Amino acid sequence: MNAARGSGFIRFAPATPAHKQRTRMAENTGAWLTQDAFDRLTQELEYLSGPYRQEIVDRIAQARDEGDLRENGGYHAARDEQAKNEARIKQLKHLLETAHIGDTPADDGVVEHGMVIEAEVAGRTLKFLLGSREIEDTLPAGSDLKVFSEKSPLGAAIMGAKQGDEVTYTAPNGKELSAKIISATPYQG
16 A cells, blocks of 8 residues: 555555455455365364363373472473363364355456465466465375465465456565466366
8 A cells, every 4th residue: 555644644545446355355254165174174173172172181180189280290281282272272163163165266267265376476486275274184195286375465465366467465574576367266176
């Protein structure tokens, strides 16, 4: 966005319609997951919130019975594991509640989650699937297809773009980069 200074206020140039559409799409969508990824994550959630959670509670109780908690390494390790497990449960619940499951996007050349994107970025050609990084484990064995999140700097910048469009984005290292969309086709996994 272009900013202009005047009388202590910063004014931003109005966003283009394409930018507004990309922003709306990025804000209103959860992660895109294949059905296999959704099923695998659901099983993981069931295990973590059921048997594994109980296993950790049992380890905490067993360590507590050993005496002084201030110097009980087993107790503290189990509590740390419990905190990690609860954080993963929270993450999985949010991901599964907001995910778009296996909806095949329209083959209209518009970049959105669930599309295989070929783009020229910083002088080299990249081919990747735009979706949740959680689906990487469900890609066919030997697949060299990378997965980029639609919430990554590149993913957010290209959402809503079409074949031939060129967008710029700020990379994590702070550099401004450009990306030109060569193709966008629905994932056929």
